[in-house]
Amino acid sequence: MLVILISRYKLGRSVSLISSDIGSQGAGHMAKPGKDTGAAAGKERLLETARRLFLRHGASNVGINDVTNAAGVAKMTLYNNFASKEALTVAVYEEMASLTLQALKRARSGSKTEEGRIEAIFDLFGAATGNSDYRGCPFIHASLQEAQPEGPLYSLVQAYKKELRAHILAALEEERSVRSELADQILMLLDGAVTEAYIKGVADPINVAKRAVAALMRCGA
Amino acid sequence: MLVILISRYKLGRSVSLISSDIGSQGAGHMAKPGKDTGAAAGKERLLETARRLFLRHGASNVGINDVTNAAGVAKMTLYNNFASKEALTVAVYEEMASLTLQALKRARSGSKTEEGRIEAIFDLFGAATGNSDYRGCPFIHASLQEAQPEGPLYSLVQAYKKELRAHILAALEEERSVRSELADQILMLLDGAVTEAYIKGVADPINVAKRAVAALMRCGA
Numbered sequence: 001m002l003v004i005l006i007s008r009y010k011l012g013r014s015v016s017l018i019s020s021d022i023g024s025q026g027a028g029h030m031a032k033p034g035k036d037t038g039a040a041a042g043k044e045r046l047l048e049t050a051r052r053l054f055l056r057h058g059a060s061n062v063g064i065n066d067v068t069n070a071a072g073v074a075k076m077t078l079y080n081n082f083a084s085k086e087a088l089t090v091a092v093y094e095e096m097a098s099l100t101l102q103a104l105k106r107a108r109s110g111s112k113t114e115e116g117r118i119e120a121i122f123d124l125f126g127a128a129t130g131n132s133d134y135r136g137c138p139f140i141h142a143s144l145q146e147a148q149p150e151g152p153l154y155s156l157v158q159a160y161k162k163e164l165r166a167h168i169l170a171a172l173e174e175e176r177s178v179r180s181e182l183a184d185q186i187l188m189l190l191d192g193a194v195t196e197a198y199i200k201g202v203a204d205p206i207n208v209a210k211r212a213v214a215a216l217m218r219c220g221a
Numbered sequence: 222m223l224v225i226l227i228s229r230y231k232l233g234r235s236v237s238l239i240s241s242d243i244g245s246q247g248a249g250h251m252a253k254p255g256k257d258t259g260a261a262a263g264k265e266r267l268l269e270t271a272r273r274l275f276l277r278h279g280a281s282n283v284g285i286n287d288v289t290n291a292a293g294v295a296k297m298t299l300y301n302n303f304a305s306k307e308a309l310t311v312a313v314y315e316e317m318a319s320l321t322l323q324a325l326k327r328a329r330s331g332s333k334t335e336e337g338r339i340e341a342i343f344d345l346f347g348a349a350t351g352n353s354d355y356r357g358c359p360f361i362h363a364s365l366q367e368a369q370p371e372g373p374l375y376s377l378v379q380a381y382k383k384e385l386r387a388h389i390l391a392a393l394e395e396e397r398s399v400r401s402e403l404a405d406q407i408l409m410l411l412d413g414a415v416t417e418a419y420i421k422g423v424a425d426p427i428n429v430a431k432r433a434v435a436a437l438m439r440c441g442a
Binding site: 058141157162192193 | 281368370379382386402405419420422423424426432436439
């Protein structure tokens with residue numbers, strides 16, 4: 001499902017984000033001024049600037065002018081690439097979803113054991129939540145940024161969470177007994193942990209969640 | 222902590238919300254026109270209207286004019302009672318937090334067993350998530366509605382989540398071994414479940430979470 005959504009926005013640049021960038025404000029990933037000027041560079045710069053501002057302030061608190069000013073591009077450059085703020089917002093979240101899911105795939109391929117693969121998924125998100133200005137799962141937040149839960153942003157978040165669940169399920173041993181419910185429970189602990197990381201009602205939430213996951217894998221329902 | 226926050230806004234009416242109202246749009250709880258006209262009625266009507274609109278559309282998508290129009294009161298009535306939209310928003314979330322925590326206390330007092338008390342807390346939130354237009358935990362969403370995580374709304378959400386955790390801890394048997402981490406894990410599963418209830422990547426998320434909690438209580442870390 002996400003593939004369909006993501007294919008609408010083609011990644012036009014080489015992507016080398018490391019795990020700690022996911023969910024962070026992406027500082028240091030502003031488009032560099034240089035040879036690659038022109039329309040493609042303007043679009044790239046707009047996407048990276050918007051991502052950084054959305055993650056730090058929430059998409060609903062960021063206006064079109066904030067993005068063009070911070071990116072240092074003309075307003076026409078924005079409207080030549082994106083029909084509206086909603087179109088820009090969807091493109092930003094599509095790119096983030098794509099990068100996050102690629103990083104997830106790499107993270108879980110690094111371990112031969114079920115426990116190790118699940119741990120790697122939590123650690124990937126843990127690296128993002130460790131950022132001092134981490135503001136919780138950007139996808140969860142994006143899902144309320146539409147006035148009605150029917151628009152493309154909500155569909156994108158639904159698709160992203162389904163893919164995330166599929167990665168968790170793929171990380172579990174298929175030969176073991178029913179794992180579908182365990183995947184759901186791990187997804188909930190992950191969503192709860194990144195939320196607590198922002199609200200900070202819990203010490204070291206990712207590790208607290210990892211210990212719950214280990215207990216559930218040992219003797220869960 | 223929340224007590225301090227909540228005491229700033231005195232509940233001026235008899236409160237008889239049932240569990241299913243928490244997190245729902247509060248339909249049927251509009252202030253009734255009648256004898257209690259005047260300033261107090263105007264304030265009450267504004268708070269109830271704002272709560273209903275915020276829950277359905279997200280506070281950031283609702284303007285001052287939307288609230289006064291839907292409440293049928295003059296703009297002056299709003300500004301006589303609340304200094305700004307932020308002040309109205311904080312008052313709405315303070316009242317919701319107070320009502321939710323009162324309902325939590327009632328819910329967990331109904332059972333003599335640890336398992337029963339924890340189940341009652343999940344069922345309280347489950348009743349709210351069952352609403353067809355439930356849009357996830359309003360407190361989690363509110364925490365991103367400020368452009369910087371420093372304002373009163375963020376503090377309120379922090380205080381609310383701490384109180385929620387304290388209720389979970391109080392529902393557990395004190396004589397059992399260390400329960401603090403279990404309380405954290407139950408809070409994460411609860412936050413994850415209400416999120417999944419909105420995003421709908423998981424069938425029947427509250428019951429999936431309840432089974433994880435039961436497993437953790439049986440043989441957790």
